[in-house]
Amino acid sequence: MSINTGPTRTIDRSRSVPEAERPGALGPATGSARGSGMPETPAPVRSRGSLLRAVARNKWLAGALGLALPVLILLLWHTLSSNGTFSPVQLPAPSTVLAAGVELAQRGDLWFNVAISVQRVVLGFLIGSTLGMVLGALIGLSRWASVLAGPTIGAIRAVPSLAWVPLLMLWIGIGENSKVTLVAIGAFFPVYTTVSAALKHVDRQLIEAARSFGITGLQLFFQVQLPAVLPSVISGLRLALAQAWLFLVAAELLGAAMGLGFLLTESQGNGRTDRLLLAILLLAILGKLSDALVGVFERWAARRWGAAPAA
Amino acid sequence: MTAAPASPSLNATAGRGTRAYPVQAATVSFDGVGKSFPAARGTKRGASAPGGGLRQVLSDVSFDVEPGQIVSILGPSGCGKSTLLRAAAGLSTATAGQVRIDGSPVSGIDPRCAVGFQEPRPLPWRSVTDNVAMGLPRGTPKADGGRRVAELIDLVGLTGSAGHRPAEISGGMAQRASLARALARNPGVLLLDEPFGALDALTRLKMQDLLLDVHAADPTTVLMVTHDVEEALYLSDRVILLGSRDPAGPAGIAEDIRIRVPRPRSREDAELARLRSHLLAQLGVEGH
Numbered sequence A: 001m002s003i004n005t006g007p008t009r010t011i012d013r014s015r016s017v018p019e020a021e022r023p024g025a026l027g028p029a030t031g032s033a034r035g036s037g038m039p040e041t042p043a044p045v046r047s048r049g050s051l052l053r054a055v056a057r058n059k060w061l062a063g064a065l066g067l068a069l070p071v072l073i074l075l076l077w078h079t080l081s082s083n084g085t086f087s088p089v090q091l092p093a094p095s096t097v098l099a100a101g102v103e104l105a106q107r108g109d110l111w112f113n114v115a116i117s118v119q120r121v122v123l124g125f126l127i128g129s130t131l132g133m134v135l136g137a138l139i140g141l142s143r144w145a146s147v148l149a150g151p152t153i154g155a156i157r158a159v160p161s162l163a164w165v166p167l168l169m170l171w172i173g174i175g176e177n178s179k180v181t182l183v184a185i186g187a188f189f190p191v192y193t194t195v196s197a198a199l200k201h202v203d204r205q206l207i208e209a210a211r212s213f214g215i216t217g218l219q220l221f222f223q224v225q226l227p228a229v230l231p232s233v234i235s236g237l238r239l240a241l242a243q244a245w246l247f248l249v250a251a252e253l254l255g256a257a258m259g260l261g262f263l264l265t266e267s268q269g270n271g272r273t274d275r276l277l278l279a280i281l282l283l284a285i286l287g288k289l290s291d292a293l294v295g296v297f298e299r300w301a302a303r304r305w306g307a308a309p310a311a
Numbered sequence B: 001m002t003a004a005p006a007s008p009s010l011n012a013t014a015g016r017g018t019r020a021y022p023v024q025a026a027t028v029s030f031d032g033v034g035k036s037f038p039a040a041r042g043t044k045r046g047a048s049a050p051g052g053g054l055r056q057v058l059s060d061v062s063f064d065v066e067p068g069q070i071v072s073i074l075g076p077s078g079c080g081k082s083t084l085l086r087a088a089a090g091l092s093t094a095t096a097g098q099v100r101i102d103g104s105p106v107s108g109i110d111p112r113c114a115v116g117f118q119e120p121r122p123l124p125w126r127s128v129t130d131n132v133a134m135g136l137p138r139g140t141p142k143a144d145g146g147r148r149v150a151e152l153i154d155l156v157g158l159t160g161s162a163g164h165r166p167a168e169i170s171g172g173m174a175q176r177a178s179l180a181r182a183l184a185r186n187p188g189v190l191l192l193d194e195p196f197g198a199l200d201a202l203t204r205l206k207m208q209d210l211l212l213d214v215h216a217a218d219p220t221t222v223l224m225v226t227h228d229v230e231e232a233l234y235l236s237d238r239v240i241l242l243g244s245r246d247p248a249g250p251a252g253i254a255e256d257i258r259i260r261v262p263r264p265r266s267r268e269d270a271e272l273a274r275l276r277s278h279l280l281a282q283l284g285v286e287g288h
């Protein structure tokens, strides 16, 4: 006797689509991988060379290959500077640059200049990109805001950003604030532009579907709109970071008593090409490092928001 | 007396057992519903176009759907079937007349409805499971919701792909996920726009039976758009045929057929075959 009595209806599961027709059971290979919940490894592309395939699979190998070109450049640089093609003033040897770095580091100047530049970039980037996101979201989501403020912001954007420098100096002075402000201006526009444009172009059908299931307001923003624009936001942040460094150097070249831009002008003034090259190398390394940090954020956000990877 | 072993067949829990908020099947009344769209650019406007640059798609559509009935809307492509369904869902407003659910007019997206769209429209960054869970009524306890979603995914045959993203499943599978999402809502009115349109013939027949099973377990009101005459006849208590004599004019109800064949129906039923010939003739397909 069944205990399942009473006026209950039974849905016959045999009518649901049988397992054999389900995609997991299509082929033995995919079937076993999916069925056991193993992570799927993308199938290697057959037509490419086997070395390239190995590189795609091995992160360390790819990293090592990425270093090949810098090493080559270093060798070339060393040769050109030591065989008399260029004079030491034109192109000091890599070892000289390294020595200059060590000397500055021992005096403490190096860390001080790096630290002050990093601080300006970080502050300016955070302020600028946050404002860019907030205003971009406002303009992208609200048609009223777009109509009222869109053209004005567009016009401000059309001003070549360095044109603000004299005004900023007049208003804010030559100190930290004017530099951070300039960096913030540089970081603002890439974020603002990408966020507002991306939000305007979120698939209307998706939004409608979500709204039909009662998802509105902030929930709609965080569950649908934000994940949909996340790839654009990240690329906007990447651009903003590059702009932030650009504007930092501009601000420091135009008037600073410390920072990497100051190191550049000072070294130019007293003919220290080794320090000049050192500052350029440091900017390259710092730029790459900060970009890698955005990459970390990108992966975290993809997990947190479940965003689709940028296509 | 022995307890029944865990049965592989879903019992009533799939239909209504896990309901946090049992929902009553609702009445849907179409009351002289008409809909016009702005005429497309490139067509003649103003003086020559009656209605000042508006193109009327639907005119004076009136019928009542009784609670718990399955009603199909048939009609040629572009005649306004989706438009009618969208008016019922509150996704767009009728330009004439009104739709009422249980007597109160629909204005704006109506929480009593769940829509299965003509395109599956999954959120691309969510797994099949999370997409189906989006349909759950607000405030469903987590455990209940999870169970219900898993059951629905099983019913539509997607258990093997529950963790996949929409880009990794086929169009037909996405459509089944979309059906499960609408069912998860446990709505007073289930609005389905060609829910089986992208399915292969065999899966399609199975999904039709599935819909009947779910409906038998939980007889909500179902308003369904289809272009498949046999599907409409096999599933519905009533078929509304939309159409117009003037091809350029708005569509209205051309035919309103009650199907009194008891369920379960045979697909070869003589009465259904007769109605099929009749409807096909109405749709302009002769000689069947």
Ligand SMILES: Nc1ncnc2c1ncn2[C@@H]1O[C@H](COP(=O)(O)OP(=O)(O)OP(=O)(O)O)[C@@H](O)[C@H]1O
Binding pocket: B037, B038, B057, B075, B076, B077, B078, B079, B080, B081, B082, B083, B084, B118, B227
């Ligand atoms: N948003 C809109 N703006 C302008 N015209 C529209 C709009 N939506 C639909 N139409 C028009 O209304 C008519 C009916 O469209 P609808 O989508 O309701 O057709 P349908 O009967 O569902 O067709 P199908 O079977 O191909 O899905 C079409 O001619 C279409 O061009």
Ligand SMILES: [Mg+2]
Binding pocket: B081, B082, B083, B118, B193
């Ligand atoms: Mg349609």
